[in-house]
Amino acid sequence: MLPHTIKVACSNCNLRELCMPMQLDQQELERIDEVVATRKSIKRGASLFRSGEKFTSLYAIRTGFFKTTVATDDGREQVTGFQMAGEIIGLDGIVSDKHSCDAVALEDAEVCVMPFDRLEELSREVNALQHHVHKIMSREIVREHGVMLLLGSMRAEERVAAFLLNLVKRLHARGFSRSELVLRMTREEIGSYLGLKLETVSRTFSKFGDDGIVEVKQRHLRILDADALQRIVNPQVCH
Known part of the structure; x- marks a missing residue:
């Protein structure tokens, strides 16, 4: 057809x-x-x-x-x-x-x-x-x-944090919320993209949830602390 x-x-x-x-x-x-x-x-x-x-x-x-x-x-x-x-x-x-x-x-x-x-x-x-x-x-x-x-230089938490920040930034440019999104892709697909195992992605989401950084309900995700995500990606260099 x-x-x-x-x-x-x-x-x-x-x-x-x-x-x-x-x-x-x-x-x-x-x-x-x-x-x-x-x-x-x-x-x-x-x-x-x-x-x-x-x-x-x-x-x-x-x-x-x-x-x-x-x-x-x-x-x-x-x-x-x-x-x-x-x-x-x-x-x-x-x-x-x-x-x-x-x-x-x-x-x-x-x-x-x-x-x-x-x-x-x-x-x-x-x-x-x-x-x-x-x-x-x-x-x-x-x-x-x-x-x-x-993929070359970041730890699992950094990869997932960078992925979420990038996703929400692109969605915000299209008029969507700066903090809430529906994940259209599965945890497995996110893992495949980030070079991580499914369990690692799930564990990282859970940790972010426990730390009060994000709230995850199935595919609905709310960023509670964007600064914390940013700090995970770009930790302050100690002098």
Whole structure:
């Protein structure tokens, strides 16, 4: 069955400032509207694209949450990232014209489809768009470096604290609460992303709860002491 597609308009989208450059005039926005022709609905648990598939488009997440995963040599699933509304997904395919990971919806989601050849064509004419595409790519590189740093040098508590602070910061930029969130991913998926065992993630959440830093009820999480989380990530250096 064909995915549900409808005409989309970037110019009227409330997420525009998150995934489109701000300094576009009305005419340039209308041209982008023509490129971003359709929206696509993805059911929870379904894939937006799979590793090895031909790369044709970038996707702006309009609603919902995704995880990207790669298969390890021994067949396990390694989570490489979590993406939310207002973020662009699919950049992994630019290098080799094939996707290098799977993108799976963690809840029912909707994406705007941006055919890459048309986006490239238009970005040669609209400087702000070209700059924006480069900025998105750069942000992805910086994010990957951040993850490598996280996995390379941090203890379990630091990793989980950094993950929660990053998540709540990104959600806050989208108008959500600075302190309350629903975890769309499982503890196991968080562990896979952070390079930790499931038990370690669960134990760390429990410890944060006991210390009065967070309150966890199944997938609902409330940050009670953001400063304490920040101190775990960046402990004061003693002189």
